[in-house]
């Protein structure tokens with residue numbers, strides 16, 4: 001799962017990326033794929049998984065992971081490389097919009113006065129407009145195509161109808177995420193990876209003097225957070241206390257990203273490995289099994305399940321078994337966040 005940091009030039013994407021532990025790269029060439037830009041892969045902190053690790057002391061410990069990509073600020077229209085950048089932005093699972101709300105005397109860009117509300121609105125409509133242009137040109141092509149009989153005509157007609165419903169919504173400034181459609185229509189659209197269909201989080205990059213005041217949960221001082229990322233663990237505690245910061249923003253951003261993407265974790269445990277796996281809300285036991293190995297989905301028999309809370313309360317596997325807290329679930333069982341799974345299968 002991959003989240004792109006996007007914003008107007010100089011909003012602080014690279015600084016935030018450094019706060020996440022990423023290595024800034026000068027003069028990056030980029031490309032149309034997200035993974036051709038600087039990327040950082042992070043463990044998702046989870047106290048429940050840490051508890052399981054302490055319980056089993058396994059040979060291997062594997063938390064869930066999430067990736068962040070450092071995109072450059074979106075350049076003005078018609079500038080070279082813009083199309084390529086926007087294609088890479090679409091090659092993500094979610095977007096983190098970085099909005100500048102700080103004054104910087106050395107700020108090397110136009111417009112020294114911050115305008116967070118204006119920037120957020122224009123950034124959103126920029127992303128929306130990219131989708132609009134893509135939908136419009138696809139509609140034009142489809143209108144030509146459906147005139148001639150072909151094996152794919154039925155599908156194309158369906159797609160055309162759907163896109164013709166999407167276009168006015170985009171025109172009104174409504175993101176595709178909010179356009180009502182059924183599952184098969186969503187699937188039809190998913191190949192485009194439209195920006196306004198993605199989950200988004202908005203981060204306000206504020207100046208240091210605003211810290212300690214009444215700030216919304218999505219505000220941070222990226223420059224300070226980038227400094228924090230470079231400190232040793234001990235220095236970090238002191239630093240956070242001095243500035244009245246409750247936790248490094250990095251942890252909060254990972255959590256926000258995970259939640260925005262609608263992701264859940266389930267766990268597997270044993271002496272060999274304690275591990276978190278990432279699924280989407282609503283995924284069933286077979287889908288979850290398939291994350292571990294395709295054989296487990298193919299030969300799925302049943303899942304033995306206990307919630308983390310139940311195991312934690314029981315204190316040990318033996319006690320949980322004695323209390324009958326392990327359940328047997330079938331393939332359609334909707335896996336919940338924090339479930340611990342043991343898949344029975346045969347191939």
Ligand SMILES: Nc1nc2c(ncn2[C@@H]2O[C@H](COP(=O)(O)OP(=O)(O)OP(=O)(O)O)[C@@H](O)[C@H]2O)c(=O)[nH]1
Nearest residue numbers: 009010011012013014015072073102206221222223
């Ligand atoms: N005062 C202050 N300055 C910041 C903060 N975050 C970033 N800056 C400054 O803003 C400038 C741009 O920061 P970057 O992180 O490089 O911005 P960017 O969004 O990656 O910019 P481009 O990729 O070049 O479009 C730098 O001079 C940073 O030091 C902040 O929280 N406070």
Ligand SMILES: [Mg+2]
Nearest residue numbers: 013014072073
């Ligand atoms: Mg940058």
